[in-house]
Structure formats: C-alpha cells, structure tokens
Amino acid sequence: MRRRLILAACVWIGAAAAYALAMCALYLRFGEHVLAWASIGVLFAVALAHLHHLYAACDHLRALRDELDRDAEQLQHLLFLLRCVDITRPLPPLSGGCAVRPDVAAYLAGLILDMRPRAVLELGSGVSSVIIGYCLRQAGGGTLLSLDHDADYAAQTQRWLCQHGLQDIVTVYHAPLTQVPVRTGVHQWYDLRAVGPLPSLDFVFVDGPPWSTQELARLPALPLLEQHLSEAAVIVVDDYKRGDEREMVRRWLAGRDDWQVLELPTQRGMAVLSRRLQSRSARAGKAQ
Numbered sequence: 146m147r148r149r150l151i152l153a154a155c156v157w158i159g160a161a162a163a164y165a166l167a168m169c170a171l172y173l174r175f176g177e178h179v180l181a182w183a184s185i186g187v188l189f190a191v192a193l194a195h196l197h198h199l200y201a202a203c204d205h206l207r208a209l210r211d212e213l214d215r216d217a218e219q220l221q222h223l224l225f226l227l228r229c230v231d232i233t234r235p236l237p238p239l240s241g242g243c244a245v246r247p248d249v250a251a252y253l254a255g256l257i258l259d260m261r262p263r264a265v266l267e268l269g270s271g272v273s274s275v276i277i278g279y280c281l282r283q284a285g286g287g288t289l290l291s292l293d294h295d296a297d298y299a300a301q302t303q304r305w306l307c308q309h310g311l312q313d314i315v316t317v318y319h320a321p322l323t324q325v326p327v328r329t330g331v332h333q334w335y336d337l338r339a340v341g342p343l344p345s346l347d348f349v350f351v352d353g354p355p356w357s358t359q360e361l362a363r364l365p366a367l368p369l370l371e372q373h374l375s376e377a378a379v380i381v382v383d384d385y386k387r388g389d390e391r392e393m394v395r396r397w398l399a400g401r402d403d404w405q406v407l408e409l410p411t412q413r414g415m416a417v418l419s420r421r422l423q424s425r426s427a428r429a430g431k432a433q
Contacts, residue, residue, distance in 0.1 A: 147405065150339070156265025156338050171425045176291040180325050184217055187274065192328070196431075200394050213323065213390070216287040217392040218248065218285055218412070219246060219247045219248060219412075220242075220247070222246075222247040222248040222250070222344060223239065223247035223250075223251070223272060225251045225253045226247060226254055226276070229258065230254050230258075230276065230279050230280055230283060231250075231256070231279065231282075231283050232279055233309070233310075234308060234309050236272060236275065236276070237272045237275065237305055237432050238270060239269075242325070243385075244271060245271060245273040245338040245352070246413065247277070247295070247413070248415075249271070249273070249383055249413070250273065250276050250413055251413060252381075252411065252415060253276060253277060253280070253350065253381065254276060254280050256348070256379065256381065256417070257281065257284060258280055258283065258284055260347065260348060260377075260379065260387050261284040261285065261286075261287070261352070262281075262284075262344060262346040262347030262348040262379075263286065263287050263344075263345075263347055264287065264288055264290070264346050264347055264348075264375075265277060265281065265287060265288070265289045265290070265346070265347065265348040265349070265350070266289075266290050266291075266292070266343070266346050266348070266349045266350070266370070267289060267290070267292065267349075267350045267352070267353070267361070268292055268335065268349070268350065268351050268352060268353045268354070269291075269292070269293060269350075269351075269352035269355075269409055270291040270292070270293040270299055270302040270317050270327040271298070271303070271352075272295075272306070273350065273352065274289065274291045274302050274306065274308060274315050274317065275302075275305050275309055275315075276309060277315070277350070278306060278311035278314045278315040279311065281314050281315075282311070282314055286327045287314070287347075288314060288315070288316070288344075289314060289315040289316070290316055290318065290340060290343075290403050291315060291316065291317045291318065291341065291377065291389050292318050292320040292335045292339075292353070292393055293317065293318070293319060293320065294319075294320060294321055294322045294335060294353070294354055294358075295319075299317050299318070299319040302317050303317045306338055315372065318339050318340050319339060320335040320337065320340065321335075321336050321339070322334060322335065322336070322354060322358060324337040325365050325369065327364065327365045327368045327369070329361075329396070332356070332359065332361070332362070332364060332365045333352065333358055333359055334362075334365040334366075335353075335354070335370070337369070337392060339347070342369075343352070343372075343373045345373065345375045346361075346370065346372070346373050346374050346375060346378055347375050347377065347378050347379070348378065348379050348381070349366070349370060349374070349378065349381070350381045350383070351366050351380060351381065351382045351383065352383040352384075353362055356384070356387065356389055356390070360389065360394055361392060361396075362389070362390050363382075363390070363393055364371075364388075364393045364396065366380070367380065367397045367418075376420065377419075378415065378419070378420070379417060379418065379419045380417070380418040380419075381396060381415065381416070381418075382415065382416040382417075382418070383411050383413065383414075383416050384414060384415030385408060385412075385413070385415050385416040386413055386414030387414070392415070394406060394416055394418070396419075397418070403420050404418055404419070404420055404421070405418070405419060405420075405421050406418050407419075
C-alpha cells in the first residue's frame with residue numbers, strides 16, 4: 146500500500162511539473178490569452194477524468210448494494226429454515242460450489258412439510274440430502290433415495306448424514322453416469338441399476354447431473370421416472386433460470402397436457418411440476 150501511494154504521488158508530481166512547463170512554453174510563445182484558454186482546457190479534462198472515476202465508483206456501490214440485498218434475502222430464507230425445521234446439529238455450508246442455497250432449502254422444506262411424501266428421490270446429493278432428511282423425520286416418516294454420480298461426493302454426503310443421525314431415513318447411492326436412450330437421443334444419466342427397483346415416488350428433486358456433463362444434462366429425468374411417479378407426485382427443478390433447464394421443462398411439457406409448472410422466486414430459479422387436479426381425478430376414476 147505504501148509503495149502504491151508513493152508511486153501515485155510521483156505520478157501527480159510529474160504531471161504537475163509537465164503542466165507547469167507546458168504553461169510556461171505557451172506563455173512565452175503566445176502570451177496570456179492562449180495561456181488562459183489552455184488552462185481552461187486542462188481543467189476541463191481533469192474534471193472529466195474525475196467524473197469518470199465518480200461514475201465508476203457509483204457502479205461499484207450499486208453492485209455492492211445488489212450483493213448485500215441478495216445476501217440479506219438468503220439470510221431471511223436461512224432464518225425461516227431454522228425456525229421451521231428441527232435441525233439438531235450445525236449444517237454444512239449452504240454456499241459455494243454445488244451446495245444448495247438457503248432460498249432453495251427453505252422452499253424444499255416448505256414443500257416437504259406440507260406434502261409429507263412417503264418416498265423422495267433426489268438427483269444430486271449434498272447438503273440438500275441432510276435438509277430433506279430432517280424434513281421427512283419432522284413430517285412423521287418417509288424415505289429419501291439420493292443419487293450421485295461422484296463417488297467421493299456421495300461418501301461425503303453419507304458422512305454428513307451419519308453426523309446428523311439421518312442414515313435411517315436417507316440412503317445415498319453412487320450411480321455412475323451411463324448412456325441411456327430417450328426420445329431425443331442418447332444421454333449420459335444416472336445408472337438406475339445401482340438403486341434397484343424404485344418405489345412409487347411422491348417427490349423428485351432434480352439437481353443433477355451437473356450441467357457441464359453435456360447439453361440438457363438433466364433431460365432424461367421425467368421420461369425415465371414417469372412410470373414410477375405417484376398420482377400426486379411433484380417434481381422440483383433447481384437452476385430454472387438457466388437456459389438448459391427452461392428448455393428441458395418445455396420439452397417435458399410438450400405433449401403432456403396433464404402437467405403444469407409453477408415458478409418459485411429463488412435467485413437461481415426453481416420450478417415445481419405437478420399433475421393438474423382434473424387429470425388426477427380422471428386417472429383415479431379409471432383406476433377404480
């Protein structure tokens with residue numbers, strides 16, 4: 146810092162000396178009239194430079210204000226989560242990397258506590274596995290099957306679950322990505338053979354595979370799981386503000402008039418898909 150201040154002082158002293166020499170040369174060559182106009186021009190240039198720095202500082206302050214607003218919003222959701230869910234031990238970090246954010250965690254908790262699902266499937270394990278496990282315990286029962294293509298991350302999630310005493314509710318499976326055929330082609334998706342027979346699913350949280358694995362990486366979820374969904378099943382899609390997730394949901398809904406989507410206002414976007422009430426009634430009537 147001291148070196149920067151010395152360097153800045155030297156630059157200003159050099160600029161002042163150059164300005165003084167230039168003014169002397171103009172005075173000797175053209176006289177006072179030109180010297181006055183030159184001084185005005187220099188002062189105007191300096192004012193413009195300071196104005197530019199002022200605008201840059203304002204942009205920085207606006208960005209800082211927006212960041213503080215986002216942090217405050219996340220804090221509000223975290224407080225809601227801690228107030229509504231009986232969490233007995235400190236949670237792993239809810240920020241950075243692929244960790245679920247507090248706003249997503251709060252909406253997940255609200256949905257699960259309201260719906261009380263019996264069987265939940267999570268695509269992509271992590272802190273969300275711990276939170277869903279707490280919610281299922283508080284809701285009176287239910288199990289979570291959590292899939293992860295990364296063996297190390299699956300093991301880390303399992304350690305978190307053991308620390309929180311949730312291993313009887315949540316089962317983490319290492320399901321490597323494999324080629325699966327869907328209507329639009331072949332995709333890399335979770336190998337369901339690692340799980341075995343799936344139960345009737347009431348709730349599916351789509352937060353994997355990572356978008357970096359391929360374009361529309363999460364597209365196979367509904368086509369491959371639809372036969373395992375209960376009549377009142379809900380599918381929750383994270384990162385809905387991303388183009389791939391929006392296109393994925395658009396393709397899911399194409400030709401499926403019995404499904405509807407509700408968008409929730411999280412920072413990265415969140416979508417909740419469910420069957421329409423009249424469609425549920427019609428399917429129930431056929432079953433009878």
